[in-house]
Amino acid sequence: MYKGIGGSAGIGIGKVMLIVEQSLDFTPKTVSDTDAELQRYRNAVSKFCQNTEQQAEQLKESAGEKEAEIIMGHILMIQDPYMNSEIENSIKGGSCAEQALTDICNMFITVFSSADDELTQQRATDVKDIKNAVLSILLGIEEQNISDAPKGTIIVAKDLTPSMTAGINKDNVVGIITEVGGKTSHSAILARALEIPAVLSVQNITSLLKDGDTVIVDGSDGIAIANPGEDEILNYSEKRNAYLKEKAELAKFIGKATATKDGNSVELVGNIGTPEDANKVLECDGEGIGLFRTEFLFMDRDKTPTEEEQFETYKKVALIMKDKPVIIRTLDVGGDKDIPYLGLSKEDNPFMGFRAVRYCLKNIDLYRTQLRALLRASAYGEIKIMIPLVVDVEELRSVKAIIKELMAELDGESIKYNKDIQVGVMIETPAASLIADILAKEADFFSIGTNDLTGYTMCVDRGNADVAYLYSPFQPAVLRSIKHIIECANRENIMVGMCGEAAADPMLIPLLISFGLNEFSVSATSVLATRKEISKWSKEDADKVASAVMEMDSVAEITTYLQSI
Template sequence: MKKGIAGSAGYGVGKVVIISDAKPEYENRTITDTDAEIKRYDDAVAAFTEKTHAMAEAMKESVGEHNAEILEGHILLLTDPGMDEITKGAIMSGTCAEAAFESTCDMFAGMFQMADDELTRQRATDIGDIKVRMLKILTGTPDVNISEVPAGTILVAEDLTPSMTAGIVKENVAGIITAVGGKTSHSAILARALEIPAVLSVDGIVDMVSDGMTAVVDGCDGICILDPSPEEIEEYQAKREKYLSDKALLEVYRGKDTVTADGAKVHLYGNIGNPEDAKQVAACDGEGVGLFRTEFLFMGASELPSEEEQFQAYKAAAETMEGREVIIRTLDVGGDKDIPYLGLEKEDNPFLGFRAVRYCLQNKDSYRVQLRALLRASAFGDIKIMVPLVTCVDEIRSVKALVKELMAELDAENIAYNKDIQVGAMIETPAASLIADLLAKEADFFSIGTNDLTQYTMAVDRGNAKVAYLYSSYNPAVLRSMKNIIEAANAAGIMVGMCGEAAADPLLIPLLISFGLGEFSVSATSVLATRGTIAKWSKAEADELAAKALSLATETEVAELLKANAR
């Protein structure tokens, strides 16, 4: 049994096919006719662009328009003026197109790999994919063809790049195992979109397997089994059948209200990172958007997005949801989210430093642009503004004052907006939890960010394996913090939601019902499962379980209790 990262849920049993996408060899020769070499390079770029557009178009039906845009992003990276200028400069000095382009790619990849956040580091992988594909075009080397693998294939690769994934016929692929990658890597995103079980980051996996070997992929627990016994094959085939059966049973909840067993209604929303994701929330029967992470608009740009660009993005999400609530979080930069063009200084403790609302309030010119765009977009749907990492009353007051000032500007310019737009606070620190009653007098709503709340409450770096055992929403300190926040919001008569991973945890849901959580915001693919779990619990039953959980002293005791009472 080999342990990795659960990249895409599900179970698969099949025969291994090793996929290798090695960089082609070429002769690093000196060029005398540089004009001809630049034309050869430009022709390769044109061929890459044409082929990538075709691949992206073909992918739209299987993985959705947004996920297909991962490939379109490769065109933007390749045609970036900086990359083009550096490559052609090297060619003009006598370097062949292959060597010039490879050197430029390696330089850009190195820059991306130095970033603090995983999303920016992902671009280094994209650059690697682009490099190999361009070198194949320049050298006339054929691409890897995954489309011809037989049914029941377990794909094994060092990494499964977007261009390789584009060729997958999902009916033929039972599972994916890669040596690298994480939950936010493009290989994971595309595997989830294709609904193929995947285990990523299994170190050395390519050297452990051979073509034709039987393997099991457990994308729920992040493990793979090589040469499984007959008993293990039977066990995982049964798990696969149950997983698919349970998934089909959830369809009974499509189109239904989200209600507890005794009929109490709550709201069930989806989390998104861009306007296209709103379509998936709607398709998965989400009742609204509980978290629109706007930093992805900034990360995908080479400079600050303009007011018009942001307005169009927020407006598109609002229109997709057709009047349903869309909660948009203002820029949450810093911590693990670095945006190079903002020029943020390196910090010893970035999670405790200049981030989120702290950055925004000290960079009001760019914050005004975002808030104006949000206000303008509010004329096209039920948009609410959410402020991240609020730790004191002054911060929410300052944001509301700025919003009021911008409203006056828009009035003077005769620009429409929702004059009753709500401004809420994201509660994700012990400080905010302790003064939740005071913040509830200022904020129009709360949203609990359990990922950061757990990290800050337990003083634990969730990326540090040595202390990862402390990172748990079942810890009594975290549970009491959640309860305090929810009760403070309810006492003040404001809506309180939750948009962290805990909101979709079936073991934790009964406690959240007991505490009085009014809105659950989860990944789009978790909507129906979350609705199904909520429907299994009455308030009285949830209260009884919560009372027992709150009387326990350790995370282990709480986890055991919740598992014993799972439904």
């Protein structure tokens, strides 16, 4: 079994077609007839543009408009007035076309790959692709033709060039394995668009496999299995069918509103840990962000991030999400999340100690910086502020008082912000649950954090194998708590969401619908499945299930019942 990165989900079983990389080495020489050399270069470029246009046409058919545009971008790049004049000037100076092209392309490859931004770094691959394609033309090298690959082919290559991808017949190619590339590389994007399972970044795979070998490509788990046994083939064939069935089911929910069977709309949003994740939520059709954890901004560094740095990050997410809601949780340090430079001392019981809003209210400068950055960013989108680990309404009041001060400060400096920004609390402790009626009068929204709520309610560390059996959101104690929180929020007409993975649990969803949850915040990959689950339930049916469950007295009885329906 070979491990790599899952670049495109799904399972393919087939026979290897090995793509041999051809050498693009050349001997640099000085050219005396520079006019002829210039013409040779221009001919190669126009051949390249012609090929690329043709490939774009093919891709438009097989993968769609957007993917065709990616490689049409290569024409724009090679025809770029700056790049073109640099190459031509170098040829006029006596360089051969191969050398001139290589020099200028390498310069851009260096510049792009040293950028501190992933998208710009990826453009280095485009330049590399262009360079290799034009070099092949100049050197008269023909690329291996994969357009006539037989049915059930697994393409194995060092890397997939755009021209290769364009030639792929998606009815015949059932899998792709490469030695380089990541989830966001063009090969991965194209494989996903072609809906071909792909495993990327498998070391030395082109020397480990040979033409005709049978291989299983599991793009969901990022593994490839060479020469599998009959059992494995059977097992993966079943997996493949299940995957395809589920995918077809979920595809029906793309672009649909999230609503119950009887038409009650709820919000379906995503949990994220970095601004880039917001793009994933959009790709998966999420309707906003229900939880943006800000800890990443503070981790892996030796001092706190500046207001400017935080502002840029929050603003970025707001702009990515446009007018969709973005709930940003303020720093949730402590417990199991240690950030060394913040100087938290060792405690006997960190989960019950100095953490989250407790730490922030004692380190007011740090908290003011974060809240000011959040306020400033609120001018660019629908940002809402969420306070973690609230156990006392005074904590909410203190944070709101700081926000009020900061608003006056920003007014004085004529800095824009959203004057009606919502401030809500995360309900994740038994205390917050028990005073949910009090909190609901002063908070603009609730978000139930099921992981901590379950842990604190049951008094269980789920990492401890001896007690983990008690950890379940289906414990009557936890369900009663969740029901109570939602009812308190509904009574005061404030939004109540859930941002733990439990919100995507098919067994919990009918209960949440019955209790009256307004917002489900799940990981990007669970968005469509959650939408599908929600659509299965009418309020009436969900109420029946919920009233039966709330009469039951043990987690075993409850889960057995929920599994049976």
